[in-house]
Amino acid sequence: MIYIVIRFGERDGGLSIQPKTKTRSKNSIRPRFLSAEPVFYRCRQCGNLIIYSKKQVTSPQLVCCDQPMEELIPDMPGFPVQEHLPVITISGGFESNIITVNVGEIPHPMEENHHVEWIYLRTFQGGQLKYLEPGQKPETIFGLTEADAYVYCDRPVCKMGKAHCMFNCKRGFTAYAFCNLHGFSRFQM
Template sequence: MLSYRHKKHTDNIPMEDFDMKAKFYICNHCGNLVTTIHNAGVPPVCCGEKMKELVPNTVEASGEKHLPVAELSGSRLTVTVGAVEHPMADVHYIQWIFVETEDGGQIRYLNPGQAPNVGFELGSEKPVAVYAYCNLHGLWMTKL
């Protein structure tokens, strides 16, 4: 699990200079995926070219169910991909699920064969959006 908090950043960068919205980028050559912790407005570079920003889908347009469904119980957020569970085969699966909070975010990685659902312990953090990345159909988001 990778976790980060916006408010725990270096004292050298003023808080107002941070773009708090989660952004994800993909390399069109090798498939590397990255997210930014501090977005200075310059796209990341991979394989000698600017990476493409992934714009999340927010409306179900595919026969497969890709939208993350979130359920908050106390400080635990459970996220399942799809109202009908997304397939998790070697050739078609959810690679990761990310929860964006007001203070940062957390990510969980998945493998083929696993159920497309994960739990996040948020403590006092308030979730604002959940993202799921399908290896075939890209990035999906549900605002909370």
């Protein structure tokens, strides 16, 4: 199947026809992760976030607002998991891939005083970060391209979490979420 994208030409005001860009990886084997597991640091005063994903022996000494930044540890004891655990859905098949991350088996509240501030997705090639605001749904969509879009089959929705997919092409992807009230959670596929 060939897809065509039609765009208005910028130079002559006419139409130009361009082939659709395919996002799928051409690899025949599953890619390896190119970075270490990320470590998250957050300023307790202003909320600045640093994501450190280099292989390291010791933690870096990061400072913000004249105070050491706090290292975020996922799922501390007493953490309310049911409304904070990220749920991952993979959609796409061979030609395009997206991952939808919903926070909570029961949708997480998104009120001013209790909401998900951000969601991070660790992928084969690095990661993606998206910020959320109160009033939004506690979910976001991440587009995957190149090695991150690697797939074994052409199902429109991956059955990995539901029907025990034989291939597990996204095994290892990890979703992280930060709640302004309860802290940090993660789900690894």
